[in-house]
Amino acid sequence: SLFDRQYLAYLTHAYHTDPSRIYHFYWSPLLLYSNYWNLNFFIRIQTTISSILRLGFLSEEQNLIQISTYSMSLWLLEEVGFWDADIIPEDWHIFLQAFVKFGTVVKTKPIYLITAGDGIIGDGMLDILKNRYDQEKRWAWGVTDIPFAMSEFAKTSHISWWDKIFRILSLVETHILWPSSFFILTIGALIPTLVNPYFKTTTLGFLLPRVAGGILTLTTSFVIVIAYLDYQARRHFLKKREHKRVAQLMMQWILFPVLSPIISAVLSSIPALESHTRMLLNKPIHYKVTKKT
Incomplete structure (x- = not known):
């Protein structure tokens, strides 16, 4: 992850002025734009979809849970017993560990800056698509947070039933709609x-x-809105030679309405469905380091 040059200053100010800082997570959206023009054409479209989606999460402050790269107090991390070694997607899980112990005082506070990350690469198109498929499959294993939350909430009395139901429904909405x-x-x-x-x-x-x-x-028609948001978010990473890629960019956005549903199905819904099915059938899933550089 590559932080904005103002990230640490923003984080320091946000943490210092937050009266409940020890209970809060701090997160800026991770957009996969660092190696944008080195990515396969189909991966670029998928990267755009996922990056704009993460950007949109900033509007859900009351329901926000951090993804990938985040900051939290060492005190909170120690209180919840650090990260669970058996959990693959640990970002949401560590939030739930804190929420179970301390209740609704635990929140993720948005940082309105961009954190950059690398998209998927590989040796040839098939290897690239396979790497992206495996990455999504690994992320979708986070559906295990639903039974974890239900089990732990049943043991807690300091959280209202309304807050428990709201949090579980939010998890269900995210993880069940993902493959479906x-x-x-x-x-x-x-x-x-x-x-x-x-x-x-x-x-x-x-x-x-x-x-x-x-x-x-x-x-x-909202492709125009997505294109605008993509440009505004990505212009921080523009290179001097980018103007030479205008034709590529125009072709990408012309094909976007046609290809994005297919790409979303192949590289998001189907791997998530496989991941959930493996869990239901008690089949293993292995952590594979994703090739990005």
Whole structure:
């Protein structure tokens, strides 16, 4: 991770002026732009999607949980018994460890700066795609946080049931929609008809696929918004030769509405689905160091 040159100053000020600082995590979004033009074309599109998504998390301050790179007090880390050695995606898990012990005073505070990271590379396209697939599969193993939270919340009395339910629903929303969102968006409107053919003869059954298709078509207009946010976030990492890549960038954004759903399915939803299925069947998953440099 490469921090913004103002990161430590921002963090120091935020920590010093925060009355509940010992209970808080501090996080700036990790955007994978450090080696952007060294990435495979498909990985660049996927990197853009994930980076803008992380940027959007800053708006969810009440529900924010840090990802990848973060800061916390040494006191809090010692109080929760340090990181769990058996957990692969430790960022959300360490938050839950603290939340279970200290309750709603534990929060992740946003730092409105960008932390840069490297995207996936490899030896040839197939190796690159495999590396990215394995990385997503490893991240999706974080679904184990749901049973962990449910089990630990059942033992705690200092957290209200409303706060427990809210936190669990947030975990479920993130981890269950991760592998299923692509299928819900693409074939979700067809499922009622497949289950009950009579539904197709009703007014709602006739209109549902058309309304769903119209909504999905409308969302393509937000590609302009994503392109703008991507440029604003990435311009800190622009190189002098970047102007020579305007044609590449234009082609990338023209193809973005067509390729992004496919790339999201292959490099996000499907590996997450495999990861969850392996967990359900008690199959192992191995930590593989991702090649980035």
